[in-house]
Amino acid sequence: MYLKQIEIVGFKSFADKSKLVLAPGVTGVVGPNGSGKSNIADAIRWVLGEQSVKNLRGSKMEDVIFAGSDMRKPTNLCEVSLVLDNEDRHLQVVFDEVTITRRVFRSGDSEYFINRQPCRLKDIHELFMDTGLGREAYSIIGQGKIEEMLSTRSEDRRGPFEDAAGIVKFKHRRREAERK
């Protein structure tokens, strides 16, 4: 599995529809300060279901929507899609390509889609559980993640290892079963 494409519209500094096409292997993003490099990482976090505005470097969820500039009016919605190559079936669905999308309007809640079909945030979580790519997985190593791995609390350190070992799904199912 690899990240093939990122489509961003109305997210933070990306007012216009932008399509980033990635090849397998390593991709570097370069640009001057404030040009939007970290906003790309924020967009990836956000579409994976990030709910914490702090992790998205904002103070309220609306901060992810393009706020306008001298030349342009603010936008009313933002949408981010990730297209993942799934030919190796790393994600346990029958599709060669999986597109996940999150959309939010200034007025309301987020909408989520898998291959353009509306779904719940829970479905996105479950799709990525134990793949290393979920919201809380280790695919995005931010500063906080490094602190977590160096933490003296064993519970903090254990999280990324559980995800890599592929047991998060089972723990999650057990919790769900216990709640019923």
Ligand code: ATP
């Ligand atoms: P650095 O090299 O300093 O880390 P960077 O390329 O990572 O810079 P980002 O942090 O991605 O830059 O982008 C910051 C820019 O995004 C700022 O100019 C900020 O005004 C803009 N920005 C953030 N949120 C919004 C928003 N909601 N609407 C419009 N612009 C925004």
Ligand code: MG
């Ligand atoms: Mg940055």
